[in-house]
Amino acid sequence: MLEGEPAKAIAEVAAKVAEHRPKHVVFVGRGTSDHAALYGAYLTEIRLGIPVGLASPSAITLYGARPDLAGALVVGVSQSGGSPDLTEVLKVARESGALTLAVTNNPASTLATTAELSVDVAAGHERAVAATKTYTAELLALLLLVEGIRNGDGTPAAEEREALAKLPELAERTLGEHGADELAQRYRFASRLVTTGRGYAYPTARETALKLMETSYLPALAFSGADLLHGPLAMTDPDVPVVAVVGSGPGGSSMADVVTRLGERRADVVTIGAHDIAGASGRLAVPEVDERYAPLLDILPLQKLALSLALARGEDPDAPRGLKKVTATL
Template sequence: MAADIAEQPAGYARLLEGAPAAAIAEVAARIAEQRPRHVVFVGRGTSDHAALYGAYLTEIRLGIPVGLASPSAITLYGARPDLAGALVVGVSQSGGSPDLTEVLKVARESGAHTLAVTNNPASTLASAAELSIDVSAGHERAVAATKTYTAELLSLLLLVEGIRGGGDGRPAADERAALAELPQLAEETLGGHGADELAQRYRFASRMVTTGRGYAYPTARETALKLMETSYLPALAFSGADLLHGPLAMTDPDVPVLAVVGSGPGGGSMADVVTRLGERRADVVTIGAHDIAGASGRLAVPEVDERYAPLLDILPLQKLALALALARGEDPDAPRGLKKVTATL
């Protein structure tokens, strides 16, 4: 897991340069020509969190309504929704889950355009789709996904900005210049400190809460999953808004809270959430570029455009999940009962 985490800056550079970037631009240009009226994302686990990020990007940057599919409606209940004219995007690091493949098959039969975003271009998911994107993360050693997750995020970012950018499917020039800084920023973020100290602080925690809004919400959900699958620590993920609608009542000094607070509207709205948590004397650690009143600590990340922040915010949290698992005497490379490819129907 440590090796996979460390490879992410190089993975960003690989996706941003040469053949991978050109392939994504070609797909983006095709989709721009198709002009879908709505988009449906489908994924499971970590890839579902990447899909949620893609949903935020699509609605905010492209102004196209987005839905997240429920695969069981099709695979268990036999539903055949009319998806004519839609773009249906399956996101899966392995591309091997039968239910995601079935969703794309049914969608294509109903007249939808289909796209697979996967780390396995020879997978059944990629074969079932009209178009496919190889996230080019390379072999991932650990069961817990790290570099494939961020490769999915960056691929979706390049896709959406390519659709928005113009006829050649490439992001606008100023966008490309900003994206080119991500590998170095990721390197700097991974070189930061704090995860090991937090792991010792939380090694005996019985539960944890993660929270964020907007682009940061997928990061909160992915962090909770990483903590659960590597440390077996019950972790509940909430959007900052949902946390205030009831779950805030369960927070207290014994329930650590990891709050992702970036720049932009999403990060700005989280300041009030952190204040409310502080009023309950919750043990709040923020993930962001600035200290926030009410927090007892911070995992530092560089300040970037809110759209790019999920590519950096998750890095110290992956390190925390790794360090916490080791501190609790667990093996984060081989979580009990889990396999790299999970096939669901």
């Protein structure tokens, strides 16, 4: 996706959005794609300086609300593009005068054809029922889109393209690490778990919790680092493992204090990042990159953890209970 037709297609869409100059942006998604949308929200507010909201589909589909979204960019993010509620949000948004954009792995889907603009994440067939590669592809598509809008002509700036070109090699190196397999044995008999991160890392914490619940049936609560300190910190103790995503930049710096506070409670904390953090008892190593690129790498050892933990607990991650590739909700 970093080059060739998919990148050109994203650049064309980014240029059209930049020309439109939206006053605010609304993202909508479900499950894994909702976490990708949250990453897009952080990118948009930080990199573009445009206010962002996350839509509540049920306000439209269940309660019949018709919000005035004139002047907004409304972005639906869905691996399959087959969620009726997301499609309805884009339909209503378009009728009210919004510019609508679908980010999917299926350019022929209902969501993609409902929106005025469409981005194909070009991940190919997603074999995992608990989506993995499509999540990473959604993150990358949103990153390219936002940086293209920021640069005005649809393509990321030269320094951005240089940094992005290094990501595939860094991802391969990250996947070669074996710490997740060892950590799975440590968490094999855990009864619950907490994930946490701030800023760009918060979507990773939420996606990790979802993957653990989907594949290992392990109750997992995701908190932003700030929210964790506002009360939930009290539930942490040596018997509640905590996975903390700690990258570089402001988000990572703020998380160092969170890890220290967790350490004071003798919590079993494992961090995801490039450096050891005081108070943590272990770390899953990832290369150090700019904080806004880190979610594309940080999720990889955590997806491996979900896989290894499911197998260690005697479950089948290829056939998780009650989960389908397309979940239709209204």
